[in-house]
Amino acid sequence: MELKQQVTVTLAEVAEAAGVGESTVSRVLRNHGSFSGKTRERVMAAVERLGYVPNRIAGTLASTGSRLVAFVIPSLSNIVFPDVLRGASAVLEENRYQAVFSVTDYDPGKEEALAAAMLAWRPAAVMLAGYEHTDGTVKMLRASGCRVVELLDLDGDALDIAVGFSNRAAGRESAAFLLKRGYRRIGYVGHDLSRDTRAGKRFSSFCETLQAHGAPLVAREILAGASSVENGRLGLERLLAQTPDLDAVYFSNDDMALGGYFHCLAEGISIPSKLAIFGYNGLDIGRAMPQPLSTIRTPRVATGQIAAQLVVANAPPQAVDLGFELIDGATA
Amino acid sequence: MELKQQVTVTLAEVAEAAGVGESTVSRVLRNHGSFSGKTRERVMAAVERLGYVPNRIAGTLASTGSRLVAFVIPSLSNIVFPDVLRGASAVLEENRYQAVFSVTDYDPGKEEALAAAMLAWRPAAVMLAGYEHTDGTVKMLRASGCRVVELLDLDGDALDIAVGFSNRAAGRESAAFLLKRGYRRIGYVGHDLSRDTRAGKRFSSFCETLQAHGAPLVAREILAGASSVENGRLGLERLLAQTPDLDAVYFSNDDMALGGYFHCLAEGISIPSKLAIFGYNGLDIGRAMPQPLSTIRTPRVATGQIAAQLVVANAPPQAVDLGFELIDGATA
DNA sequence: CAGCGGATTGGTAGCGCTGCCAAAAAGTCA
């Protein structure tokens, strides 16, 4: 292999080869404005012959408004965000938009820096997780003039568009469900809540609901770092060591809950008679477990889809509540 | 708070405000070329005051070479690709590169179309999964002059850079491991192999190795659609219904294997004494299972990191073998 | 056949920034 030749064919060359003007080529390629069928053929033949690939950088600069959509997401380890991206990218690709992303690791400072970097690409929209942003981020987004979509949260005030569901309601319904099932000595196993503010909202509403029904949270175990199956297992082990007589445990999400489930399997703790387990997210894996996981299924892919559709349609500011579904599984 | 729908500030305006020339502002902002400390301060003050955000579209067009890196990946559901993206995006962000992506759904035709769309952004590099591309894709990539990185496969000829490991070797070692453990009646449960060519390579090498050792594959169950825990469970159920006396099953990946594990749990099939289970990928979840999953751990995040590093460093064409690790768990 | 309106087409300013080059300013040295 050797150095490649930078043989960039330009629109001007296509125009020359086709014997037409540049603007005609541009019109044909974008299928915009009018041109004859004959012209179209000549242009397409030249494009084919020269192997022309339009330069979207130049195109975007010359036209108003880009077809880039920027995602500034907390993580790619948590399946939630790939799911959102998946939903969004399908819609964006259909509409010839291009997705750009960067990962904040749940760090608001990094979010601000990355949002600034994104804005430099003059995207049509910026999509972020939730409502908690630094003042700098908010100011910057407001000043940018591009659409802003806040995802997966509805507990707060949207800057522009918001798509998701209420995490507080999710926490509340989870607690109500466990209470209705008769559990009274309830514990919690979670991951770092200071960074994952949505998990924090679920937890605080969960606690408030328990409290309001006279069965306040008995114990909690918060693990540093991200959620994972291993942390869930470890968390439940620690929680039970500290408070053995719990009858139910709420986990910050399904990964953590699955870890708890594994711990019970390994220790011979029978579910749900000895201990009930409740998760959050409604991952597919929960359905395949020997005992389907009791959890709340969230519309992750749909969140991405709807968000993308609203951006493509340049919809007015709004908050779209996609809701969630409580899965009455076999673990609680 | 001023909610001015401000017209975008340009570099020229910053220059004017700072009382310097445009090129001076450009130099200061990119910290490239020489300028005095005093000038630097004046420029930065003006940038701050006006809330200037550089326009990377214009910058990229004017300069040679972009800082975009395009990912054309088969899926976001399979955790493999988010993992690769995660490794890559960390490195890219550090180096002020921007990641762009689109999803092919394992469809070579879609890959070609999306690769073409990506090329229109004139990226510094295009990253793709594996070696199997349409002639059109290959031709286009060759002609583009941008770097091409093929990921997660080494069984074939690289276009430019390749980073990953040998799937054939992985299949071979998996088979050798099971044979060494004494299993002889071995089955396979997999997902759609025609699309996921890397899984196909593992499977064919697995079979060849069994054959070479006089213990050819006894049965197989291939499920349509993507890999999932549910499909793994269903697949094993079907496989055993058809061939009950297997002593080991190789799964196309850990998700599928976990499904198989769940099936055994639900049916009271003891692992590994009655049936051994072997996966592929080495997901964290496998470590947290009551019986750690026997599998092969692949360097997914590292693949992304190394790939990104090579692109950033503009390294010469090469194939980097990151290898994999056989995890001697408790299920085989 | 001139006159018209709509369909096509080409010319050409920019879009906002970088790269190159020459000019201006600031140092250096004998």
Place this chain on the structure above:
DNA sequence: TGACTTTTTGGCAGCGCTACCAATCCGCTG
């Protein structure tokens, strides 16, 4: 101090494309 360097700086031509406008063409009318 004058000649010569080195550091800073500004001007401006593009990068490849789109948007706008004017020119041309065509088919019909009256």
